[in-house]
Amino acid sequence: MKYLKQLLKEKSIWFLMIPFLAWMLFMIVKYGKGPSHLMVNQWHSEWADQFFKYITHLGDGAIFAVVIVILAFYRLRWSLYLLFASLFTLLFVFITKQIIFNGMPRPTKYFENQEVLHLVAGVKMHSWNTFPSGHTITAFAIFMILVLVTKKEYFKYVFVLAAIFAGYSRVYLSQHFLGDVLSGAIIGTAIAVISCALVDNWSLLNKGQWMDKDITQLFARTNEQ
Secondary structure (H helix, E strand, C coil): CHHHHHHHHCHHHHHHHHHHHHHHHHHHHHHCHHHHHHHHHCCCCHHHHHHHHHHHHHHCCHHHHHHHHHHHCCCHHHHHHHHHHHHHHHHHHHHHHHHHCCCCECHHHHCCCCCCCCCCCCCCCCCECCCCCHHHHHHHHHHHHHHHHCCCHHHHHHHHHHHHHHHHHHHHCCCCCHHHHHHHHHHHHHHHHHHHHHHHHCCCCCCCCHHHCCHHHHHHHHHHC
């Protein structure tokens, strides 16, 4: 509850994330799964094609590894937050996509032979296992943890925007529906909160002061011994 309360107190969440989630929910409820996707798909331009083509990679699983390594040079506790989040994300995405909701069609398959979607050149399209959006879960898990650990307000806005852009890119590129992204954003945020709380409250991890050191301090101490 500590981290959930902390997130809800963040101005960046209220000004950016909440409106984004509310907009997606409104579109889904008012227009439905298919029509809402077609409406969003009409909003495109050349610069947006290029922007979302690359920004979507913020939701790649490899980003977990990169951020875990970077945070290890600041505080090992933060690095562990991301490590746990990556494991939870991997497990959750596998269970939901491959077992529970296996075979659900993505937009290109859903609208096959019915509508012409705007697709971005050079983007490899997928046809199945649309729910939920794994990229969105990953992006929100990573960037919500960064929001929780950083003290600088402008960084918090940057991190929330990064998560939003990564999530929205999945709809823009017709890799997912709005519902997939909405659920992914909520799940990813929940994973971030749970991961931080678990690391902080796991007694086996909190023996000694090593978690609040960076990796260079840890190795320096090991060498001294």
